[in-house]
Amino acid sequence: QQQVKQSPQSLIVQKGGISIINCAYENTAFDYFPWYQQFPGKGPALLIAIRPDVSEKKEGRFTISFNKSAKQFSLHIMDSQPGDSATYFCATPPRGADGLTFGKGTHLIIQP
Amino acid sequence: NAGVTQTPKFRVLKTGQSMTLLCAQDMNHEYMYWYRQDPGMGLRLIHYSVGEGTTAKGEVPDGYNVSRLKKQNFLLGLESAAPSQTSVYFCASSRNRADNSPLHFGNGTRLTVT
Numbered sequence: 001q002q003q004v005k006q007s008p009q010s011l012i013v014q015k016g017g018i019s020i021i022n023c024a025y026e027n028t029a030f031d032y033f034p035w036y037q038q039f040p041g042k043g044p045a046l047l048i049a050i051r052p053d054v055s056e057k058k059e060g061r062f063t064i065s066f067n068k069s070a071k072q073f074s075l076h077i078m079d080s081q082p083g084d085s086a087t088y089f090c091a092t093p094p095r096g097a098d099g100l101t102f103g104k105g106t107h108l109i110i111q112p
Numbered sequence: 113n114a115g116v117t118q119t120p121k122f123r124v125l126k127t128g129q130s131m132t133l134l135c136a137q138d139m140n141h142e143y144m145y146w147y148r149q150d151p152g153m154g155l156r157l158i159h160y161s162v163g164e165g166t167t168a169k170g171e172v173p174d175g176y177n178v179s180r181l182k183k184q185n186f187l188l189g190l191e192s193a194a195p196s197q198t199s200v201y202f203c204a205s206s207r208n209r210a211d212n213s214p215l216h217f218g219n220g221t222r223l224t225v226t
Contacts, residue, residue: 006154009152032211032212036215041219041220042219042220043202043204043220044215045217046214046215049214089154089155093209093210093211097157097160097168098145098160098209098210099145099157099170099210099215100157102154104152
């Protein structure tokens with residue numbers, strides 16, 4: 001089964017700081033790398049995704065950076081806010097099946 | 113639109129009992145998925161369906177069965193529940209393949225097996 005290794009497992013950042021979460025993958029069927037955000041008691045929701053025809057994608061305060069040679073991609077949250085406190089999952093499409101293979105998640109806490 | 117609706121929200125079972133979790137989506141999506149979420153394990157795919165009448169195994173299918181008799185519904189069954197199946201179960205749907213369109217998740221069913 002394809003592995004997606006996500007780090008750190010938990011992260012505490014001061015309000016206004018930069019939150020950085022990293023993912024490394026082994027192989028993927030398609031070049032598509034999404035990040036999902038999950039609040040307590042809710043299902044995950046797509047936050048931002050990248051296709052590596054570009055090395056970086058920015059949407060508001062959220063940026064994905066992608067390094068194909070290193071098989072790594074990361075999520076940067078600029079000017080982190082308490083409302084960003086959530087669990088974040090990276091994911092990749094697995095070979096030979098549909099759906100997404102998710103990382104184990106990062107529990108992010110933004111301290112006011 | 114309600115999106116993806118899961119019922120029930122909570123359930124407690126005794127070992128050996130059976131139950132069915134219901135997922136309904138009103139977005140006319142072709143693809144539907146069942147995931148389980150356990151602390152420190154992330155989301156793991158149990159079964160999925162690429163259209164009405166189809167099902168396929170995911171990463172952790174043992175102990176579960178599924179059916180997709182109608183396009184809008186995807187049922188997850190536990191024939192003989194075990195404590196290892198204590199988890200939060202999420203259903204999701206997508207318009208196309210997961211590498212091509214976002215997954216829309218329900219709010220989960222919290223299942224405890226004693």
